[in-house]
Amino acid sequence: MEQIQMSLDEIIKDAGSVAVSGHVRPDGDCVGSCMAIYNYIATYYPQVDVHVYLDPIPDIYKFMKNTEKIEQVDKDDLPVFDLFIMSDCHDTGRLGDSSKIFKKAVRSFCVDHHLGDDRIADENYIFPHASSACELVGELLPKDRITKEIAECIYTGIVTDTGVFQYQSTAPSTLRMAADLMETGIPFSQIVDETFFRKTYDQTRIFGHALLKAQRHMDGRIVSCFLTKQELVDFHVEPKHLEGIAAQLREIKGVDVSLFLYQSDFEGGFKASTRASADCSINLAEICSHYGGGGHAKAAGFNIKMDPEKAVEKIVSTIEKELEKLG
DSSP states (O other), X not given: OOXXXXXXXXXXXXXXXXXXXXXXXXXXXXXXXXXXXXXXXXXXXXXXXEEEEOSOOOGGGTXXXXXXXXXXXXXTOOOOXXXXXXXXXXXXXXXXXXXXXXXXXXXXXXXXXXXXXXXXXXXXXXXXXXXXXXXXXXXXXXXXXOOHHHHHHHHHHHHHHTTTTTSTTOOHHHHHHHHHHHTTTOOHHHHHIIIIXXXXXXXXXXXXXXXXXXXXXXXXXXXXEEEOHHHHHHTTOOGGGGTTHHHHHHTSTTOSEEEEEEEOSSTTXXXXXXXXXXXXXXXXXXXXXXXXXXXXSSEEEEEEOSOHHHHHHHHXXXXXXXXXXXX
């Protein structure tokens, strides 16, 4: 991966106030990268007024230092920051309410690993082939200043976004960084277990339900499933508890691409997630861009307002055409 000589110390130099934020519905990489940045500034730049803005985060990530200081944007009180740092996204549409603060900031910086040509920040550290935003944040920090608490944040994002080092985005540099983080004394095994593998009883039930509902297409090369809001209510789960279903569907033998939709608060529509197997050369980010979404070549998503059965039919048809091109 091409390297650019840049450091977080240079980015925050001369900034008296800093806002840190990430995408809506924050996952482990988003929370981890934002909290790593926040904790670094709070630890080594106590004179800087730093704030972190995120949607309410899942409880499994609240072990990270200072997550209790996460704020939600007050639309009636939008402060002007010297610097706005956005992590794990480079699209203001994905920032949610934080985009209002981004637009008012004097200067902005973006660190991200998603595909896309947008460079909306004044300075950018964007590498689509990186395993995670957290790995990129780790590159921006001096190794000798990464405390155990900061290391926990970075490690969490790396393991959750690489599927515990099994996805293709995992590079030798990813493993070397993980090793360095482990040397700080983090409870690495516990982090993996609590944030990636462990599920509640209700989560396990909805996973099983989703698998039972799964439908195969194109002789089993594509598998799809959708869940309605009523089903989430019946199983006592929220959208944040559905993380991992798309990846689990992809693990079915013979599947090249999985498609998972669940009804969200997006104008009554559905959120769609797609995943591709390691040996499938399809570009899901490109497919999802046609529906106003994006992401990575092997993992991407979008929102769609349509009857779920018709949506599945339409999306599967698009995926089928791309797979037929590949042979």
